[in-house]
Amino acid sequence: MTGTKSILVIGGSSDIGHATALRYAREGWRVTLAARDLEAAQRNADDIRTRSGVEATVQALDVLQTGQLAGFVAGLSALPDTIVCVVGELGDQLRAQTDPELATTIMRTNFEAPSLLLELFAQAFEARGSGTIVGVSSVAGDRGRASNYYYGAAKAGFSQFLSGLRNRLALAGKVRVVTVKPGFVRTKMTAHMKLPAPLTVQPDRVAEDIFRADVMKPRDVIYVARRFWLVMTIICALPEPVFKRMRI
């Protein structure tokens, strides 16, 4: 299998991680899924191998153990061509307001840990002179809302991190950074929520758009569904005195 490209998905037990890895595998890319829940990642890897016929392996990784991230990157048998980070946790906003430990976990999971990890990959990719970094952030990071502001604040931080990283790497022009902002996606994370059908997409859609933005038609920032760009532009344009009274 030499000569084929490879993708590493951080958060490989998630639905978006699974769908994304499968999309690349269908084009012949070798897949590695990294996750804390190895059993769930293995289930996804088996699915990808069976459907695509390409190699799919798993790696144990708990991104919150930030002291171990450098060792994880150094220990990879080969550096992937593309890394996709879909790590994220919505968390329970109400509980987080009175549970600082939970609030901390939400912020670390969505911002701190992914940022520290992707910086390490950025450096490794720079040293090699190629690579794509895909960070899956969220439209929730575009404006703070009452219903999920720990999650949203962390995603906002992650979006800014990706923006800055892209800015740094663009000068050399060897390593690309893609920011993905999904809106409503039907996944395990949102299974308990009622989502507005016209704005809700399946994980396959996110996977397809990531693959396009990475491989087919390079883009810096993508919204999935695309119409969410318009929705967020309007929401971000609302003056704060108006926005603060709204429940959206």
Place this chain on the structure above:
Amino acid sequence: MSNSGVGACGLSGWGNYPRVSTELLAPQTPAGARDHLLARSGVVARGAGRAYGDAAIGTQSTISSRGLNRMRSFDAATAQLTVEAGVTIADILAAFEPRGFFLKVVPGTKFVTVGGAIAADVHGKNHHRDGGFANIVVSFRLALPGGEIVTCSRSENAALFAATLGGMGLTGMILEATLRLLPIETAWLRQDTRVAGNLDAAIDQLESSESTTYSVAWIDCLARGAALGRSLVYLAEHATRRDKDMLGPDLAPFPGVRTSRLSVPELFPGWLLNRASMRAFNELYFRRGAAHQGKVRLVHWDPYFFPLDAIADWNRIYGRRGFVQYQCVIPQDRARRTLADILDRVSRRGDASFLAVLKLLGDASGLISFPLRGYTLTMDFPVTETLFAFLDQLDALVVDAGGRLYLAKDARQSRATFESGYPGLAALRDIRQQTGANTRLSSHLSARLGI
């Protein structure tokens, strides 16, 4: 997060009739599904919701298998594929047709799950030769109501295996299944069309084509009198490499899925379905078909096996009140007279689907599998005030001829009709008693029919 509930909701089958309230559970892993089963009663599994009536709606709770959508493994040497129960036939064909494999038995839509296909022992256009879906099942893992997970095959837990094939989900919840795929030289079908002027001619044609792999007759339900049962009979074989090189040298041997572009809007205007428009459609349909008579041609596997899949949500054309798909099978020796009687009544009533499907079936596999050696006839009827009394009359003809109705389509037959058609019922009840399924697993269908 291996489990999640969606909560109480109104559910119906593909026919949009009946619509009933149930707790819908959406586990994301096989273990999660088993946990739900263990904790509930009045429960049944549901796949893609393509059973037409009330078969996949639990009397209290319904466990969706849609989250069990992972493939497990494939062994190219034995062509054995293991998948979770919520994987669909469309998923399998999308992944394996390009690699030269097909499924030996497929129903009329590819949007059914493997679990559903086993539970209904679905059949295709080759049932007379190759049997039902049960025949391609090597083994499966079944969660019993007590929480135990057992592997069933022809050699292991064989009685439970036979009861689950066609058992309408009433023995447990299928979590995973191993199927044997069919190696193919090309994914094209070599199709031959014959015109049959009436029902007798259609049956003669199907009878004389028993050695053909795929055969099916499309009946013009609007034809009457001497032309009653006028049909186009489609015969087909998998095209070999040589067939394809002769008939379509420029075509790719494995052309992939043909994606659908059409969809029926939510509020389909019912007036489009009137007798005049149907008559015009049927006339066109038959002239086009007749023009193909005697010409062998290559047909893409997707429209060949799944013609209605190209029109997303076609069930909406019958509007909010829904429809009933009536599918009966009549033993071979009684078929001609009984089917003529049914078709005559249907054509005089005038509101059936304008096309009906006639097909020769072979022997059954499971205890309450639908097929038996004879002819099966399928028609759609929009739900109206007078429909059920009319269908009761058809049932009487079916019962009198020793036939039965397909449970995966049924929404309204009586217990008496059901019991007279399914002699394997007692054995199924015994097994349900042994596993405790009788007090725990129940769908609206099983409650209605006293299974």
